Amino acid sequence: MVSMSEPSTPALSAGPVYAHRAASARTALSVFFLSGLLMCFPGAILPSWGYHISEDFLTIGAYFLALGAGLVASVRVAAILLQKKDIRFVVVFACALASASLFYLAAVSPPVDWPWRAAGIFLVGLAAGMLNRSAFQSLTLVWERDAASTINLAGIAFGLGSLLMALFLSSTFYVYTGRSSLILAALLPGFAAGIFARRHFAAPVPHHDSTPAEMWRDFRSPAAILFSLLLFFQCGNEWTVAGWLTVFAVHRAGVAPDDALQMLALFWAALLIGRAGTQALLKSVGHGKLLVSSAALAMLGCLFLMGTDNSGGAWVGVLLVGVGSALIYPLVVEKIGHRFPGYHPGFFNGIFSLAVAGGLLAPVTVAIGSHFLGVWxxxxxxxxGTILVFLLTLAIWLEARLTGGKRA
Structure with a gap:
């Protein structure tokens, strides 16, 4: 994967209605925190399940495939529930599902066969996706005011949850068994369900998911294709690092499993600090310049990690990748919103949503590649992927100049 940004505060505090919306926005951002906990889980739990000493990379890939399937399924499940119930019901239901899923995973920890765990991770992805969609829909009015800041703040909350999960599993690695750690982790979404049941969420602004005809129209737009490819590669980059970093650090850099989990925590901390620290820059520095600089920094970090065989190089590389990746996704989503006003991250947006879903398959691709070629x-x-993100950023800028559209 938090308070509202400064530009939104005056508008949100102009009366009782706006005060209610501000409280609702803060609650929605706390939902992203919980989603971050869940999305960090598959990559963080791998050492506790013994995959730091195993080369069963295809099984790891199956876990990530199950996670992605759960996230994709959540789009339809959340849409059906939100037609019949309010956002609070969906959030509470997702929290309860997340808690039950973690308890279930504790029961099927090794040596139980891996397909049982894959089923549990599918449910974790389903719960996380429902939380994401509900939170984004509750933030619709804020999103329409300032897309980049809204996505950035949501990313900060999400990153804080992911950081907490990585630190928790790192600190308990030699203290508790993986099963005990999961039981403790399952308590938090259970408590959150009780808290959110008493909170208020803003009613979502009416919106519709993309139809097949609208999606086909997007396929004929060069700008839509370029933005979708950018989303695809950036999502793939971030989730590959987040999912595989612990296994990579042990196998490639030779670090201890708890240190590998601390590296994962550093990655999320770098994302968190990068997004928090650059929040002020969003109004004073050109977003195109920030996007290009971020992509270049992430590329440098990948080069460090690619060439390292020791813990020192790995720590530096993780820091650079985290800081460099911090602003890419928020800025890309903002630019999509400018060029395609109907875009909203809380709904199915045709080609753009397909790109995000496709990016989630990157960790699965890595599993196949690692099985045949090695963990490098x-x-x-x-x-x-980062090189392509950099090139696509330049291509989007050029396309905007040539067509006379808004600058990318």
């Missing part, structure tokens, strides 16, 4: 593929794919 874990950073080779994000490196290639």
């Amino acid at each position: 593929v874990v950073m080779a794919l994000p490196l290639a």
Whole structure:
């Protein structure tokens, strides 16, 4: 994966209605925190399940495939529930599902066969996706005022949850068994369900998911294709690093499993600090310049990780990748919103949503590559993806200049 940004505060505090919306926005951002906990879980739990000493990379890929399937399924499940119930019901239901999923995973921890755990991770992805969609829909009015800041703040909350999960599993690695750690982790979404049941969420602004005809129209737009490719590669880059970093650090850099989890925590901390620290820059520095600079920094970090065989190089590389990746996704989403006003991250947006879903398959691709070629593929794919992100950023800028559209 938090308070509202400064530009939104005056508008949100102009009366009782806006005060209610501000409280609702803060609650929605706390939902992203919980989603961050869940999305960090598959990559962080791998050492506790023994995959730091195993080369069963295809099974790891199956876990990430199950996670992605759960996220994709959540789009339809959340849409059906939100037609019949309010956002609070969906959030509470997702929290309860997340808690039950973690308890279930504790029960099927090794030596139970891996397909049982894959089923549990599918449910974790389903719960996380429902939380994301509900939170984004509750933030619709804020999103329409300032897309980049809204996505950035949501990313800060999400990153804080992911950081907490990585630190928790790192600190308990030699203290508790993986099963005990999961039982403790399952308590938090259970408590959150009780808290959110008493909170208020803003009613979502009416919106519709993209139809097949609208999606086909997007396929005929060069700008839509370029933005979708950018989303695809950036999502793939971030989730490959987040999912595989612990396994890569142990196998490639030779670090201890708890240190590998601390590296994962550093990655999320770098994302968090990068997004928080650059929040002020969003109004004073050109967003195109920030996007290009971020892509270049992430590329440098991937090069460090790709070439390292020691813990020192790995720590530096993780820091650079985290800071460099911090602003890419928020800025890309903002630019999509400017060029395509109907875009909203809380709904199915045709080609753009397909690109995000496709990016979630990158960790699965890494599993296949690592099985046949070795664990170095874990950073080779994000490196290639970051280079393409950099090139696509330039292509989008050029396309905007040539067509006379808004500058990318």
